[in-house]
Amino acid sequence: MARDPALFCAPIGVLDSGFGGLTxxxxxxxxxxxxxxxxxxxxxxxxxxxxxVETVLDFSEQCVERLFAEGAALVVVACxxxxxxxxxxxxxxxxxxxxxxxxxxxxxxxxxVAASRGRIGLLxxxxxxxxxxxxxxxxxxxxxxxVERAAPLLAPIVEEGWEETDVGFAAVRHYVESxxxxxxxxxxxxxxxLLRRAFEAALPAGVALLDPAPGVAARLxxxxxxxxxxASPATGSLRxxxxxxxxxxxxxxARFLGEPLREVEFLAERGGALAPSVRVVPRGQVVR
Amino acid sequence: MARDPALFCAPIGVLDSGFGGLTxxxxxxxxxxxxxxxxxxxxxxxxxxxxxVETVLDFSEQCVERLFAEGAALVVVACxxxxxxxxxxxxxxxxxxxxxxxxxxxxxxxxxVAASRGRIGLLxxxxxxxxxxxxxxxxxxxxxxxVERAAPLLAPIVEEGWEETDVGFAAVRHYVESxxxxxxxxxxxxxxxLLRRAFEAALPAGVALLDPAPGVAARLxxxxxxxxxxASPATGSLRxxxxxxxxxxxxxxARFLGEPLREVEFLAERGGALAPSVRVVPRGQVVR
Numbered sequence: 001m002a003r004d005p006a007l008f009c010a011p012i013g014v015l016d017s018g019f020g021g022l023t024x025x026x027x028x029x030x031x032x033x034x035x036x037x038x039x040x041x042x043x044x045x046x047x048x049x050x051x052x053v054e055t056v057l058d059f060s061e062q063c064v065e066r067l068f069a070e071g072a073a074l075v076v077v078a079c080x081x082x083x084x085x086x087x088x089x090x091x092x093x094x095x096x097x098x099x100x101x102x103x104x105x106x107x108x109x110x111x112x113v114a115a116s117r118g119r120i121g122l123l124x125x126x127x128x129x130x131x132x133x134x135x136x137x138x139x140x141x142x143x144x145x146x147v148e149r150a151a152p153l154l155a156p157i158v159e160e161g162w163e164e165t166d167v168g169f170a171a172v173r174h175y176v177e178s179x180x181x182x183x184x185x186x187x188x189x190x191x192x193x194l195l196r197r198a199f200e201a202a203l204p205a206g207v208a209l210l211d212p213a214p215g216v217a218a219r220l221x222x223x224x225x226x227x228x229x230x231a232s233p234a235t236g237s238l239r240x241x242x243x244x245x246x247x248x249x250x251x252x253x254a255r256f257l258g259e260p261l262r263e264v265e266f267l268a269e270r271g272g273a274l275a276p277s278v279r280v281v282p283r284g285q286v287v288r
Numbered sequence: 289m290a291r292d293p294a295l296f297c298a299p300i301g302v303l304d305s306g307f308g309g310l311t312x313x314x315x316x317x318x319x320x321x322x323x324x325x326x327x328x329x330x331x332x333x334x335x336x337x338x339x340x341v342e343t344v345l346d347f348s349e350q351c352v353e354r355l356f357a358e359g360a361a362l363v364v365v366a367c368x369x370x371x372x373x374x375x376x377x378x379x380x381x382x383x384x385x386x387x388x389x390x391x392x393x394x395x396x397x398x399x400x401v402a403a404s405r406g407r408i409g410l411l412x413x414x415x416x417x418x419x420x421x422x423x424x425x426x427x428x429x430x431x432x433x434x435v436e437r438a439a440p441l442l443a444p445i446v447e448e449g450w451e452e453t454d455v456g457f458a459a460v461r462h463y464v465e466s467x468x469x470x471x472x473x474x475x476x477x478x479x480x481x482l483l484r485r486a487f488e489a490a491l492p493a494g495v496a497l498l499d500p501a502p503g504v505a506a507r508l509x510x511x512x513x514x515x516x517x518x519a520s521p522a523t524g525s526l527r528x529x530x531x532x533x534x535x536x537x538x539x540x541x542a543r544f545l546g547e548p549l550r551e552v553e554f555l556a557e558r559g560g561a562l563a564p565s566v567r568v569v570p571r572g573q574v575v576r
Contacts, residue, residue, distance in 0.1 A: 045340075153455070162441070170458060
């Protein structure tokens, strides 16, 4: 396959509504330690989970366009909400011979079918669950029973840093109970791996906990083997872009990524596109 | 004062980021039972509390413009986040001899100073607390000590209907403890009155709980006495407009308003303005 040589040093773009996708990035970097990555967390407009579909499409288009503008040839949509609702749209709009967009829903369904004995439960955002896309993807692979339940408090609990509190444990217990009789619980939102201890405490004996992120990373490795032009081993660098407070992103993000985040670059929306910008933090009443 | 007679049958507009402002509307309707109201809940784009300031300005402009387009001459900003950040901007942009915009922050500060023995604590959204506007307004009235703390989990807990669960009680206890030694706790977000039982359980003896909504209503009554052209007793009607799922708005909103919500009209954003629209609920992958 003849490809533009410049693409061989292209970073892999990773798109997320905020911090959560850093738990996916962590697995991607573990699997591909010499690849360069550029991560865009739309934390200034998160959470996406309760938003209207049209808004999710608008925002994710802006994120994909920014990542391509940053030099990525391949964008991984780490966010389950975007992947469940907008992946096909993003692929139809942006995928070319030189540019691709991949998601997490099909890998999550494949991992769940491989892990389950027949009764799969998924917890995710309201929007992810309303889409039914995870169930649709399991159906293509298996006749297993699938239950999806929205767990809208879990991402805010993680962002508050309350994973190890009575609030975190009680909320996880309520949501696990809402799934009824399942043998595998899929963490269908990238925030939830930080609640692993609460999930392990809440799950009955014999019920497996599945974080799809390692499976997403393993599939990306084999995808890159089959599509060698889209990214290659380089320096193992990481750039982080965020639409929210960069200082908060660096502090909170380190917990998700499992390593310090040195520098976070700020993006602002200007005329329907995300662009590098200086962030002004106003106090009091704001008049423009 | 010579006024357009048509204004005398204008409804009072009430603006909120979602459902919470219905706890304020409840008090307004109790105080002004024969006035007509039109309520706009921007629930499709809520929560505002963690958003960038520019986004809060954009959204609240659209809401105010829609309420004036619906015939209101007076708009009450029920949302503490919008009132703390954007009220002065909205007043500068929209207030004329015939149109006014009022907020909740100054009434909340006045009520707090009247209730407190000298140490006031306020819980609100991250954006409300970051603005420092409540403290600024208390300072104009008194030298009392003020502590503001963000309580970002409380509004999601109320929207999930978990006010009376172990999760709701534990979260309120943590946030009340974060205020330290205060004698009055101000509910600085319109969701929090639904957590009254959890607050009463968490507050030490002698610490008062203050919901500003009745004070907001009392001040609106005296304001209308001084400004008789902006709204008059009529049929006591209520229209509800929402940018989110009208069925969910009616179901959840009834808990906040304390009475059934018969009909909720849907608004969508089109070209930077909110307009009446038909709501389409897509499932699965969405391609446009």
